[in-house]
Amino acid sequence: MAGRDRLGRFFAGAIALLAGGGVLLQVLLVIQTVEAQGRSAFGGIIVAFSYFTVLTNTLVAIVAGACALLGDRESFLTRPGTRTAAALYIIVVGLIFALFLTGLREMSGLTLAVDNILHRVVPVLFGLYWLAFVPKGRLGWRAPLGWLLYPALYVVYSLIYGALTGRYLYPFSDVTALGYTGALANGLAILAGFLALGLILVAVDRALAPKRPI
Structure with missing residues (x-):
């Protein structure tokens, strides 16, 4: 058990470094872009942290960093429920990117590498x-309802x-193209997806639970 804990x-520490490093580089890239447009660095920070991907990778970096430092010792960040919520959010980031956002932007070099880290690797x-x-x-089974608050x-x-x-940050929330009815409908559909995947994670959690002796 000690070896598994180490x-x-x-593993958690490596994820924290990847997610945190990816977020830092993404923020710097966004600042560079907005400054080239004549806007401030602070404005670039606001733009970067307005993306669900950046926010969620930041959350994962914090949770994974706490798990690297504390292991399974009891704290809010290391609770199974907190870690499962973080897993839910970052898995949705990967799924939405793969299903709806791949190929929408031409990228190369560092921008492409950071994009892959945040959307695929983490x-x-x-x-x-x-x-x-x-x-x-x-x-x-009620836990996934609480996990819906963040999204x-x-x-x-x-x-x-x-x-x-x-x-508008994502095409499925673009009110100018979809109207508020379409954007809200997409938002509700995405929340339903969060709930469904959350229930799947609870089902997997219960299926993998240690068997109690009879």
Whole structure:
């Protein structure tokens, strides 16, 4: 068990460095872009952290970093429920990118590498970390309802951000193209996807729970 704990902490530390490093580079790239457009570096930071991908990779970096430092010791960030919520969010980042966003932008060099880290590498690695190292059998069926708070708040924020700036961050939330009815319908569909995947993760958690002696 001690060896497994060390391996889990090492794995979590590697994910924290990848996610945190990817976020830092992404923020610097966005700042460079907005400064070239005559806007401020602070404005670039706001733009970068308005993306669900950047916010969620930041969350994963924090949770994974806490797990690397503390292992399975009890704290809010290391609880199975918290780690499962983070896994849910980052897996959705990877799925939405693969299904709806791949190929929408021409990228190369560092920009492409950072994009792959945030959208592909971190979602896969943290999903594997959750599967292999997060204690199982501690989640209730109501937990996915609580996990909806973060994406629901983001849906609201993205619509407010778009209304204030005239710039919508994702094509499925673009009110100028879809209207509020279409954008809200897409938001509700995405939240339903979060709920469905959350329930799947709870089912997997229960299936992998240690068997109790009869």
